[in-house]
Amino acid sequence: MSNNERPNQLFRNLNAKIASIPMILTAVVVFVGGTAWTVLYSFTNSKLLPRLNFVGLDQYHRLWSTSRWLVSIENLLIYGAISLVFSLVIGFLLAALLDQKIRFEDTFRTIFLYPFALSFIVTGLVWQWLLNPDFGVQRVVRDLGWTSFSFDPLYNSSIVIYGISIAALWQGTGLIMCLMLAGLRGIDEDIWKAARVDGIPAWKTYLFIIIPMMRPVFITTLVIIAAGIVKVYDLVVAQTSGGPGIASEVPAKYVYDYMFFAQNLGQGFAASTMMLLSVVIVIVPWAYLEFGGKKHG
Amino acid sequence: MADVASLSPGAEALRRGAAGPSGPKPRHVLSRRNIFLYGTLIVVALYYLLPLYVMIVTSLKGMPEIRLGNIFSPPMEITFEPWVKAWATACTGLNCDGLSRGFWNSVRITVPSVLLSIAIASVNGYALANWRFKGADTFFIILIVGAFIPYQVMIYPIVIILREIGIYGTLTGLVIVHSIFGMPILTLLFRNYFTSMPEELFRAARVDGAGFWGIYLRIMLPMSLPIFVVAIILQVTGIWNDFLFGVVYTRPDTYPMTVQLNNIVNSVQGVKEYNVNMAATILTGLVPLIVYFVSGKLFVRGIAAGAVKG
Numbered sequence: 001m002s003n004n005e006r007p008n009q010l011f012r013n014l015n016a017k018i019a020s021i022p023m024i025l026t027a028v029v030v031f032v033g034g035t036a037w038t039v040l041y042s043f044t045n046s047k048l049l050p051r052l053n054f055v056g057l058d059q060y061h062r063l064w065s066t067s068r069w070l071v072s073i074e075n076l077l078i079y080g081a082i083s084l085v086f087s088l089v090i091g092f093l094l095a096a097l098l099d100q101k102i103r104f105e106d107t108f109r110t111i112f113l114y115p116f117a118l119s120f121i122v123t124g125l126v127w128q129w130l131l132n133p134d135f136g137v138q139r140v141v142r143d144l145g146w147t148s149f150s151f152d153p154l155y156n157s158s159i160v161i162y163g164i165s166i167a168a169l170w171q172g173t174g175l176i177m178c179l180m181l182a183g184l185r186g187i188d189e190d191i192w193k194a195a196r197v198d199g200i201p202a203w204k205t206y207l208f209i210i211i212p213m214m215r216p217v218f219i220t221t222l223v224i225i226a227a228g229i230v231k232v233y234d235l236v237v238a239q240t241s242g243g244p245g246i247a248s249e250v251p252a253k254y255v256y257d258y259m260f261f262a263q264n265l266g267q268g269f270a271a272s273t274m275m276l277l278s279v280v281i282v283i284v285p286w287a288y289l290e291f292g293g294k295k296h297g
Numbered sequence: 298m299a300d301v302a303s304l305s306p307g308a309e310a311l312r313r314g315a316a317g318p319s320g321p322k323p324r325h326v327l328s329r330r331n332i333f334l335y336g337t338l339i340v341v342a343l344y345y346l347l348p349l350y351v352m353i354v355t356s357l358k359g360m361p362e363i364r365l366g367n368i369f370s371p372p373m374e375i376t377f378e379p380w381v382k383a384w385a386t387a388c389t390g391l392n393c394d395g396l397s398r399g400f401w402n403s404v405r406i407t408v409p410s411v412l413l414s415i416a417i418a419s420v421n422g423y424a425l426a427n428w429r430f431k432g433a434d435t436f437f438i439i440l441i442v443g444a445f446i447p448y449q450v451m452i453y454p455i456v457i458i459l460r461e462i463g464i465y466g467t468l469t470g471l472v473i474v475h476s477i478f479g480m481p482i483l484t485l486l487f488r489n490y491f492t493s494m495p496e497e498l499f500r501a502a503r504v505d506g507a508g509f510w511g512i513y514l515r516i517m518l519p520m521s522l523p524i525f526v527v528a529i530i531l532q533v534t535g536i537w538n539d540f541l542f543g544v545v546y547t548r549p550d551t552y553p554m555t556v557q558l559n560n561i562v563n564s565v566q567g568v569k570e571y572n573v574n575m576a577a578t579i580l581t582g583l584v585p586l587i588v589y590f591v592s593g594k595l596f597v598r599g600i601a602a603g604a605v606k607g
Contacts (some may be wrong), residue, residue: 015509016428019420020436023484026477027436031443034454050457097338110590111342113597114349117589119538121555122582125562126348129355129571130368140367170348178597230447234540238559252541255449260545265453272449283445 035276042269050265059270069271072249075161079250080229082165083172087225088218090169091176096206098177099184109181113174120171124238127167128154154240157247164239164248171235172228176221183217184210219286226282230275251275356380356576363571379572383580387573389560390549396577398550399557403537403584405468406553410475411532415525418480422487423513427499437484444481452545459546466548474546475536483528490524491517523595530592531599534585554581 045055063069094112098105115123130136133152141149153163187210195205211218233252236242242249251271259268351368356379358372366373385395392398424430425437455474459465464473494517502512543553552560558581562574589596 013428013430016424016430016433019424019428019509020430020433022417022476023421023440023480024436026480027439027443029458030451030455030477031439031446034451035443035446037454038450050453094341097334100334102334102338106593108338108342109597110593111345114586114589115345117534117585117596118582119540119555119585121538121540121559122578125558125574125578126352128562129575130348130351132571135363135368135571137368140369143367170345174345227445234555237540238563241563252447252449255452256541256545259453268453272447272452275447276450279445279447 038269039273039276042266042273044266044269046265046269048263048265055266059266060274063267063270063274066267068246068249069251069254071246072251072254075248075250076229076232078161079165079168079232080226082162083168083229084222084225086165086169087173087176088221090173091221092180092211094173094177095180095184098181109178112177115171116174118171120234121238123167123171124164124235127163127170128239131163131166155244157244160240160244160248164236167239168232168235172225176225179217179221179224180214183214186217187213219289223282223286227279230279230282352575352579356383356572356579358572360570360572376572379570379576380580382570383561383573383577387561387577388567389552389557389564392549396554396557396561396580399552399554400580402468402547402551402557403554406471406475406543407533407536409468410472410479410536411529413472414476414479414483414532415528417476418483418528419487419518419521419525420513421480421484422489423491423517424509425484425488426491426494427512428509437488440481440484448478448541452541456545465546466551468547468551471542471546471551471553474542475532475539478542479532479535482531486524486528486531487521490521494520526592526595527599530588530596533588534596534599537584 041050041052042059043056044051044053045058046053098108102108131138131152131154133139133155138149138151141151153159153166191209191213192205195209200209231252232250233256236248236250236253240248242253252275255268255272255275258264258271262268347369354371355363355368357375357377358366359374359376359378362373383395384397384400386393387395425433455477456465459470459473462470464470498516498520499512502516507515537553538555539553540555540559543556547553547556558577561577592599
């Protein structure tokens, strides 16, 4: 291809390197550099402006003794547990129903998936309206005669996070259903035939044969749901703005508020570093299972 | 689990039917299985459609009717005034020119962001697939791992970078941010696509003397239109629906539609006009909904690809 012997290493493939400059900058400057920067500054007492005045773990101590942060973490755990369990169960059940060679499958799929096209802001505002105690579901049921009926999750601080989860599930289960459906379609028809020959009922086939076979799909889905849980922010902002009081605060909102409103950058950095840590805890075992554990089969 | 159990006899019956002799087999339309199966699906479908329905009917009612009536009842008297108000005169803070401002901001953010991010990522994916250089894979792995880092960790360093360049708070700044965060998934998408194309094609073009850009523009680009459509769907919905970057990197007069919508609906001053709020909400959701309904199966491909990123 080229006549000159051993061209300068730097200029080999020069165009490809030029084309990769944005990727290299993003990877090195933003992803690695930005993350390192935030982690580094989480050990400082930066207030309005970032300053390199190290105070050790002070920000973390303060973080974990702030009730708002503790509420945020508790909410994240509840929201996370609900999201994981219900989106997996509902997503799988819907996928299994759609996989029964039914008519109008495309129509049903389109309906189950459309909320996913909407933003969390739109989702949150619609459900804020539906769950409005004066006009929404509670009022409608009361008008039907149950005057003591009470369903006001967005105005009741002990259950507000469940109200948010309802909206999140409405928005997100369609995606899980689609992933599960793809997984179900990927399973060999012969498995079903064999199970039938052996006289195993369908629900047992699902539970003991199909679901174990879909392990990779479940793991991928789990990672997707988990990554989405940590990021939850817009939905809370739209639905409750963290209220009533601080009852529906979440970590992502804590970070944003401390960085851009409370002018307490150090707290924001410490909180975002904790978020990073939680993602690492989820991702590393997964990456290990997915890429490192191959030899174990 | 109860659902699976009660579904099983019917499901099994179907499978037994499918396994039998081929050819049409008479089947009762109103079998217990069908009633259960379609009944469940229809009930769930109604549940999923309910919020959309309530949004639409609420936005078509007048305020007196909303105060008196039931949110599920259709409007007695259809009025388009809330839509007009939401679009043209709803207030956020001191601005009273409605959502139209946010809409045009979102257009001015989404169009260049989609073009820029796809241009960068497609060339990038092409370089990674066909022109691999030493170290390229390392950067690529960093990029993919970086996709899992919560945005909150990188928000502030980017604020500083944009401020240093002098574009913090401008639409240009936000376009760059969207291009950065769209890069991991898009690069992955294009790299995988270009890798799956026959190697001979690339070699033949090389023999004919085509270079890096020549092969990209004349061979790769025309052959990969479907993946470009998937990327466009993914980016248009993703960027249009973004809230976090909009609220961090823009100022009130350059707020994208989602941010402005939230400010209109959740503003504490004034009387709440639920019909206007719902009209504004539909207007904001309209663009991704249209993309969704028009693109159909491609949308599913797009999100399946996007979902891998998490």
